[in-house]
Amino acid sequence: MAQGMFGLTVGALAAKAARTAATPAPIAAAAPPTAVEPTPPTRTTHQPKPRRRAQWLVPLATILLLTIVSVRAGAIPQIQSSAIGTTPLSNSAAVSGLEPPASVPLGTGRTVLIDPGHSGGTAGHAAELNRQVPDGRGGTKACNTTGTQTDAGYPEHQFTWQVAQHVRQLLTTQGVRVALTRNDDTSLGPCVDERGQMPAKVNADLAVSIHADGGPPAGYGFHVIYPKPPRNAAQGTPSLELATALRDALHDSGLPTSTYIGENGLNGRADLAGLNLSARPIAMIECGNMRNAAEAITLSSDAGQARYAQAITTGILNWLNGHPTNH
Numbered sequence: 001m002a003q004g005m006f007g008l009t010v011g012a013l014a015a016k017a018a019r020t021a022a023t024p025a026p027i028a029a030a031a032p033p034t035a036v037e038p039t040p041p042t043r044t045t046h047q048p049k050p051r052r053r054a055q056w057l058v059p060l061a062t063i064l065l066l067t068i069v070s071v072r073a074g075a076i077p078q079i080q081s082s083a084i085g086t087t088p089l090s091n092s093a094a095v096s097g098l099e100p101p102a103s104v105p106l107g108t109g110r111t112v113l114i115d116p117g118h119s120g121g122t123a124g125h126a127a128e129l130n131r132q133v134p135d136g137r138g139g140t141k142a143c144n145t146t147g148t149q150t151d152a153g154y155p156e157h158q159f160t161w162q163v164a165q166h167v168r169q170l171l172t173t174q175g176v177r178v179a180l181t182r183n184d185d186t187s188l189g190p191c192v193d194e195r196g197q198m199p200a201k202v203n204a205d206l207a208v209s210i211h212a213d214g215g216p217p218a219g220y221g222f223h224v225i226y227p228k229p230p231r232n233a234a235q236g237t238p239s240l241e242l243a244t245a246l247r248d249a250l251h252d253s254g255l256p257t258s259t260y261i262g263e264n265g266l267n268g269r270a271d272l273a274g275l276n277l278s279a280r281p282i283a284m285i286e287c288g289n290m291r292n293a294a295e296a297i298t299l300s301s302d303a304g305q306a307r308y309a310q311a312i313t314t315g316i317l318n319w320l321n322g323h324p325t326n327h
């Protein structure tokens with residue numbers, strides 16, 4: 001959908017961070033455009049190789065000058081240290097000194113809580129699952145449910161667990177500290193009220209709950225749920241913006257919005273304890289309909305799960321990028 005703040009891909013965001021992190025050190029600044037820009041400008045026939053050679057002459061001349069100055073001053077180690085960090089100033093090091101500077105990961109200093117919906121080890125725990133817990137709006141509801149499954153028997157809890165692992169890995173590479181609401185896909189995880197309180201407990205910037213739906217077989221597509229009406233400030237605009245960022249990223253990746261529930265891939269709900277009890281921005285994603293034969297194939301496959309995870313990660317990073325201050 002909309003490009004701009006919420007339309008950035010992970011790659012574009014990483015490139016933006018790399019550009020922002022480019023140091024103004026003389027040698028780094030004199031590096032050829034390819035060292036900073038992921039896509040060099042299209043070279044026209046008017047400026048072929050001579051221009052490229054000239055670009056390399058500047059840093060080489062700079063290094064030569066620094067070397068001469070260093071030798072005369074008799075202080076080569078000090079010059080090396082201040083000019084290009086730990087890279088030795090030698091003929092071979094001159095090349096490595098022209099490599100792009102290390103970029104600061106986009107999500108550095110941020111914390112995200114991922115909730116893989118349901119639990120793996122529900123067998124034999126009916127009483128615990130049915131235990132009534134606070135729903136966050138003055139009532140109670142069951143601790144949790146087993147979740148749905150595809151007609152072929154692929155369970156929702158396994159889908160949410162797999163996607164959560166992908167998302168955790170992708171976010172971690174961007175410097176984000178990631179917490180999960182459950183530790184494995186074999187034991188009985190926490191109830192929904194406990195999950196709802198976790199975002200504040202781990203001091204998360206945001207929380208995303210991952211699910212897949214069990215809708216009418218003819219229906220398909222994803223929808224993102226946000227708390228409505230909000231019970232606190234975090235559940236208001238920030239949560240709606242998070243749901244929108246996730247919706248945009250999923251839609252931009254080519255996934256269809258739900259044909260059977262919500263509006264344009266969004267749905268406000270008041271009956272979900274995991275959302276009602278959150279003191280931090282939160283959204284829940286129903287990635288698709290496990291009861292739809294075609295979508296069940298996507299939901300059950302490694303490639304499909306990786307695709308959902310990539311889009312979810314992009315949505316999370318877009319929201320973080322647009323909300324630089326915590327809470």
Ligand code: ZN
Nearest residue numbers: 117147211212
């Ligand atoms: Zn679910």
